[in-house]
Amino acid sequence: MAKAKIKQRKDDKGRVLQKGESQRKLDGMYIYTYVDPYGKRCYAYSKDLFTLREKEQDLMRAQMDGLDFYVGGHATINMAFDRYMSTKYNLRATTRSNYIYMFNKFVRDEFGNKFLADVKYSDVKFFYYHLINEKNIAINTLDTIHTVIHPIFDMAVRDDIIRKNPTDGVMAEIKKNSGKNKGIRHALTVEQQKAFIEAIRSYPEYYHWYPLFVTLLGTGMRIGECVGLTWKDVDFKHRSISVNHSATYYTRNGTAGFGISKPKTEAGIRNIPLMDTVYDALKNEYDRQKREGFCVYELDGFNGFVFSNKLGSLHNPHCVNLAIKRIYEAYNAKEIIDAKKKHREPVIIPHFSCHQLRHTFCSRLCENEMNVKVIQEIMGHANVETTLDIYTEVNFNKKQESLEELSKNMDFF
Secondary structure (H helix, E strand, O other), X not given: OOOOOOOOOEOOOOOEOOOOEEEOOOOOOEEEEEEOOOOOEEEEEEOOHHHHHHHHHHHHHHHHHOOOHXXXXXXXXXXXXHHHHHHOOOOOHHHHHHHHHHHHHHOOOOHHHOEHHHOOHHHHHHHHHHHHHOOOOOHXXXXXXXXXXXXXXXXXXXXXXXXXXXXXXXXXXHHHHHOOOOOXXXXXXXXXXXXXXXXXXXXXXXXHHHHHHHHHHHHOOOHHHHHOOEHHHEEOOOOEEEEOOEEEEXXXXXXXXXXXXXXXXXXXXXXXXXXXXXHHHHHHHHHHXXXXXXXXXXXXXXXXXXXXXXXXXXXXXXXXXXXXXXXXXXXXHHHHHHHHHOOOOOOOOOOOOHHHHHHHHHHHHHHHOOOHHHHHHHHOOOOHHHHXXXXXXXXXXXXXXXXXXXXXXXXXX
């Protein structure tokens, strides 16, 4: 039995039409029908078959690349972020992990569901203020979130999905309106700094933290740089520390852990001279470990770490901040009672994080060093403006203190 021939569809010139193609009898317009990745039926039109097939090829290429410009207007911020991250092949693992963490925590569930093409400048501004006022995040944190969001829209502009980046200028306006010093981590005063160190010395259960906190307060190292410090980096002969890497705690493939990373800029690689107090604390710690055993933990080819926890691993920055909280709470409770007995004002240690110890060191340095370049090099600031901001803040406070002291000693009025 002969098979029935399949009737081929043809245009009015007798040319065979391919799958999805058709021609309207009314005006001879050619139509290509396809379904986009979201299951929506879409159409492409042309007055001639050759041009229509060029459009079909463009559509196929765009869909293969994930840049279907018909779909582009309906792509969400979440989709654009995922695509953007897939193009960042040269990102360090720690940076990639931080970007993903910040986006998932603050953007994905709410703002991330908006369509790219629908987002306006005012939408971004409203979202940022929502994070500040409702989520109580600091300007510094918002700046990090903006660093993640801004390039997503930049990519969309370059891909011709949107015409303008709606995040342009938003952070500048918010910083201007919020005031220059909004979000600055204020340093401990000299009195508070001394009280904190004395509290560590006074409580036997916290004394094992002494070498770490003295090193943080006496060198201004970032917490990752300090946690990742090895004995090879400590030069007792020349009384200096070489900062050339950092131990970063981050999530990789769903598992939390440490990784060694190099400084992002050349400014981060530096030598820091050791003050006597820091030298003595590290030398005593070295001698103790020489008697009791050095840390055997190994990470990404690095070993001989100076600071380790009771399990022999590195200190998680979160745990360091918890230790800070326990120490100042224990001190404050005792200080309030002591001050009341002696009829004096208590010296209260405010809430602070390990990063503020870096800021505190920088403030002490600014109070005693006039050369901003020297301060910048010791701190490892890539941008001198960062150093100048702290320097300006410290010197303004010193001016206030000087005038207050002057008003006490001089009877001008």
